[in-house]
Amino acid sequence: MNLLLLEESDFVSDARVVISGRRLSHVTDIHQASIGDTLRVGRVNGLMGAGVIQVLDTHQMVLDVTLTETPPVSLPLTVLLSLPRPKMLKRSLQTMTAMGVKRIVLMNSYRVEKSFWQSPWLAENKLREQLVLGLEQARDTLLPEVVFEKRFKPFVEDRLPAMLQGKRGLVAHPGDSGRYCPRQLTEEIVLAIGPEGGFIPYEVEKLEACGFERIHLGSRILRVENAIPVLISKLFD
Amino acid sequence: MNLLLLEESDFVSDARVVISGRRLSHVTDIHQASIGDTLRVGRVNGLMGAGVIQVLDTHQMVLDVTLTETPPVSLPLTVLLSLPRPKMLKRSLQTMTAMGVKRIVLMNSYRVEKSFWQSPWLAENKLREQLVLGLEQARDTLLPEVVFEKRFKPFVEDRLPAMLQGKRGLVAHPGDSGRYCPRQLTEEIVLAIGPEGGFIPYEVEKLEACGFERIHLGSRILRVENAIPVLISKLFD
Numbered sequence: 001m002n003l004l005l006l007e008e009s010d011f012v013s014d015a016r017v018v019i020s021g022r023r024l025s026h027v028t029d030i031h032q033a034s035i036g037d038t039l040r041v042g043r044v045n046g047l048m049g050a051g052v053i054q055v056l057d058t059h060q061m062v063l064d065v066t067l068t069e070t071p072p073v074s075l076p077l078t079v080l081l082s083l084p085r086p087k088m089l090k091r092s093l094q095t096m097t098a099m100g101v102k103r104i105v106l107m108n109s110y111r112v113e114k115s116f117w118q119s120p121w122l123a124e125n126k127l128r129e130q131l132v133l134g135l136e137q138a139r140d141t142l143l144p145e146v147v148f149e150k151r152f153k154p155f156v157e158d159r160l161p162a163m164l165q166g167k168r169g170l171v172a173h174p175g176d177s178g179r180y181c182p183r184q185l186t187e188e189i190v191l192a193i194g195p196e197g198g199f200i201p202y203e204v205e206k207l208e209a210c211g212f213e214r215i216h217l218g219s220r221i222l223r224v225e226n227a228i229p230v231l232i233s234k235l236f237d
Numbered sequence: 238m239n240l241l242l243l244e245e246s247d248f249v250s251d252a253r254v255v256i257s258g259r260r261l262s263h264v265t266d267i268h269q270a271s272i273g274d275t276l277r278v279g280r281v282n283g284l285m286g287a288g289v290i291q292v293l294d295t296h297q298m299v300l301d302v303t304l305t306e307t308p309p310v311s312l313p314l315t316v317l318l319s320l321p322r323p324k325m326l327k328r329s330l331q332t333m334t335a336m337g338v339k340r341i342v343l344m345n346s347y348r349v350e351k352s353f354w355q356s357p358w359l360a361e362n363k364l365r366e367q368l369v370l371g372l373e374q375a376r377d378t379l380l381p382e383v384v385f386e387k388r389f390k391p392f393v394e395d396r397l398p399a400m401l402q403g404k405r406g407l408v409a410h411p412g413d414s415g416r417y418c419p420r421q422l423t424e425e426i427v428l429a430i431g432p433e434g435g436f437i438p439y440e441v442e443k444l445e446a447c448g449f450e451r452i453h454l455g456s457r458i459l460r461v462e463n464a465i466p467v468l469i470s471k472l473f474d
Contacts, residue, residue, distance in 0.1 A: 002458050072456045095463050138457035183474060219309045220375040221239050222466075226332050229463045230470040237420060237471060 001026050003139040004041045004051065005132055006065070017041075017051065019061045027061060041065050042141040071141045075236050076188040078103040078163065080149075082195035083112045084224050086119040090130050091225050097134025097144055099232050105163075107149040109203050111195040117150060156206045164190050169212035172231055173204055174221045178214030184237040191231060196224060238263050240376040241278045241288065242369055243302070254278075254288065256298045264298060278302050279378040308378045312473050313425040315340040315400065317386075319432035320349045321461050323356040327367050328462050334371025334381055336469050342400075344386040346440055348432040354387060393443045401427050406449035409468055410441055411458050415451030421474040428468060433461060 004027065010017040019027070027033045035056050041063065042048035048071055051063035083106045084092055096104055108117070120126060131143050149155035167188040172181070192199075192207055199207070204214065217230060241264065247254040256264070264270045272293050278300065279285035285308055288300035320343050321329055333341055345354070357363060368380050386392035404425040409418070429436075429444055436444070441451065454467060 091462075094460075098457060098459055098463065100457060137460060140457065220335060220337060220377065222335055223331075223374060225328075226335065226466045229459075229466045233467040233470050234474060237474075 001030070001136045002040065003048065003136050003141075004039050004063075005136050005141065006041055006043045006051075008044065011043075015065055016054075017063050017065055019063065020059060024059075024061050028056070039063065040139065041067070042071065042135075042139070043067055044135075044141055045143060046141055047071075048139065048141055072100065072139065074102045074142060075100040075232065076186070077101050077232070077236065078105065078167070078188075078190045079228075080105045080107050080160075080190065080192040081224075081228075082107055082109040082193060082199070083116045084195065085113070085116055086121045088223075088225055089116075089119070089121055092228055093127065093130040093146070094134040094137065095225070095228050096232075097131045097140070098138035099229065100138070100140065101232070102142060102144045104144050104146045105149055105155075106146065107155055108152050109195055110152070110200045111197040122148070152203060153206070156203075156210055160207075160210050164211055169207070169210065170215050170235075171199070171204060171207045171212040172216070172227060173199060173214050174216050178216050181215045181217055181231060181234045183234050185235050189235060191235070193224060193227060193231070238267070238373045239277065240285065240373050240378075241276050241300075242373050242378065243278055243280045243288075245281065248280075252301055252303070253291075254300050254302055256300065257296060261296075261298050265293070265295075276300065277376065278304070279308065279372075279376070280304055281372075281378055282380060283378055284308075285376065285378055309337065309376065311339045311379060312337040312469065313423070314338050314469070314473065315342065315404070315425075315427045316465075317342045317344050317397075317427065317429040318461075318465075319344060319346040319430060319436070320353045321432065322350070322353055323358045325460075325462055326353075326356070326358055329465055330364065330367035330383070331371040331374065332462070332465050333469075334368045334377070335375035336466065337375070337377065338469070339379060339381045341381050341383045342386055342392075343383065344392055345389050346432055347389070347437045348434040359385070389440060390443070393440075393447055397427075397444075397447050401448055406444070406447065407452050407472075408436070408441060408444045408449040409453070409464060410436060410451050411453055415453050418452045418454055418468060418471045420471050422472050426472060428472070430461060430464060430468070 006017050012018055035053050037053050039051045041051040047067035048069040049067040051065040055062035079101050127146055167190050169190045171192040243254050249255055272290050274290050276288045278288040284304035285306040286304040288302040292299035316338050364383055404427050406427045408429040
């Protein structure tokens with residue numbers, strides 16, 4: 001936790017917050033902070049700054065906060081991620097959030113196991129926990145938006161064209177076809193990432209028909225959890 | 238498993254292997270392969286090619302193999318990784334191996350918890366399991382070399398200067414000092430990566446005294462498991 005993220009409900013006045021639970025434990029156990037210490041804080045979807053510990057006991061921590069800094073810039077990127085298995089979903093959400101992605105579409109594709117859609121980790125509060133961990137890691141405050149698209153064809157045919165309007169669509173697909181991942185882009189990108197095993201040819205063709213370009217990362221095939229940071233760091237260097 | 242990695246002990250003749258255990262289960266359960274199917278195979282530290290299934294039952298699989306392709310190129314990179322917690326170590330080893338790193342030094346630093354050095358995952362056969370998973374993922378056959386350096390100062394003072402000879406040393410260290418991670422390098426690199434919480438200033442200074450340059454990845458602080466693929470994909474684009 002490189003930033004203590006403050007929820008609206010933590011504020012008892014404009015400049016004072018009261019913290020308990022997981023964040024209190026982290027500050028006492030990991031940071032081993034004391035009264036008078038200054039912590040880096042940020043308000044969800046708001047400014048960042050410093051918080052000075054006024055009260056600290058086993059039940060609560062009271063901080064006086066000064067919030068003046070804007071959060072780091074976001075990436076001009078929407079990720080369409082084929083729903084990964086729950087453990088990988090959690091890590092992927094944290095990674096994307098930490099790297100500055102603000103629009104995430106969790107979508108279905110042929111090789112997504114149906115059971116993944118039943119995961120308790122898709123509940124709104126569970127998803128939000130992962131996003132918060134990503135923000136705390138990267139010192140950011142802007143929560144990404146996460147959308148579900150449980151049916152591939154209606155999504156790609158009916159909603160994706162509007163989402164792609166004015167943006168460049170890229171579909172990451174291992175293999176000889178397509179070009180090597182472009183680098184240091186500045187335009188708005190919509191990046192589609194397949195499940196373990198990849199998109200099936202029909203899906204790549206549907207995305208191409210919608211205007212997406214095929215890209216790859218060379219002959220080494222990476223797991224989704226590594227492909228995400230590698231693709232993002234090449235696209236927006 | 239995008240490549241079936243063949244051990245020396247699998248070969249019953251130059252062109253025939255017998256497989257059992259984990260790999261057999263994977264081929265039957267995940268790939269759902271049958272007699273006559275062709276699998277992508279590679280000999281540990283040797284050539285890659287195709288294997289045709291001759292026999293397949295619950296106990297064993299017999300393949301006739303033709304090995305003619307060289308494995309993908311390795312990175313001109315040695316990674317000095319501060320020993321991460323066991324779960325992250327496993328993932329980091331797989332990631333580095335999948336991305337083509339062939340020399341890995343697991344080293345101590347101040348913020349490495351002493352207990353991490355007691356992990357059963359540091360046993361030679363356990364480490365090798367992770368490397369094999371990385372090779373199978375990326376379709377490579379060349380096992381990385383993994384070395385332990387359990388004491389920071391003697392390592393950096395006595396052995397690192399020779400290791401750095403003719404190479405460029407970079408130490409990834411978040412913060413305002415140092416330059417942004419360089420890209421598309423072609424020279425031999427030795428890259429030092431700190432533990433969660435980073436190197437302490439003394440350690441960065443010792444590495445700098447040895448000839449290392451400080452680099453960073455911007456204001457967003459990434460977890461080690463993400464910093465590894467991001468650094469590698471920027472350095473060797």
